[in-house]
Amino acid sequence: MSDAKTAERAAEILKAHRESIDRLDAILVYTLGERFKHTQAVGKLKAEHDLPPSDPAREAIQIARLERLAVEADLDPEFAKNFLNFVIAEVIQHHKKHQS
Structure with missing residues (x-):
């Protein structure tokens, strides 16, 4: 295969990977949006019933x-743990901001 054809094929493969990455990024953003809708509902329910904003046992x-x-x-389990801790912190921060 010539260098030009090899480069063209590599460019096609790269484009396909990037399209997949873009779709997955959109899925992640919309999924997080949906998740936050539920955590907001949980936060509202907790506030209405005077429940603590965090639940360390559930978080563990x-x-x-x-x-x-x-x-x-x-996937690196430490990454998943850090990601969930980040999401939990964002949720708690959001709840505190809306309770003030």
Whole structure:
């Protein structure tokens, strides 16, 4: 195969990967948006019933669950744990901001 054809084929493969990445980014953003709608509903329910904004026992269970899912998905479990901790912190911050 000539260098030009090899480069053209590589460009096609690169384009396909980038299109997949773009679709997955959109899925992630919309999925996070949907997740935050539910956490907002949970926060509102907790506020209405004077419940604490965080639930350390549930958070520990969720972290273990995501670490397990990460291993199954061939993803670094530490990344999954850090990601969930980031999401939890954002949710708590959002709830505190809207309670003030």
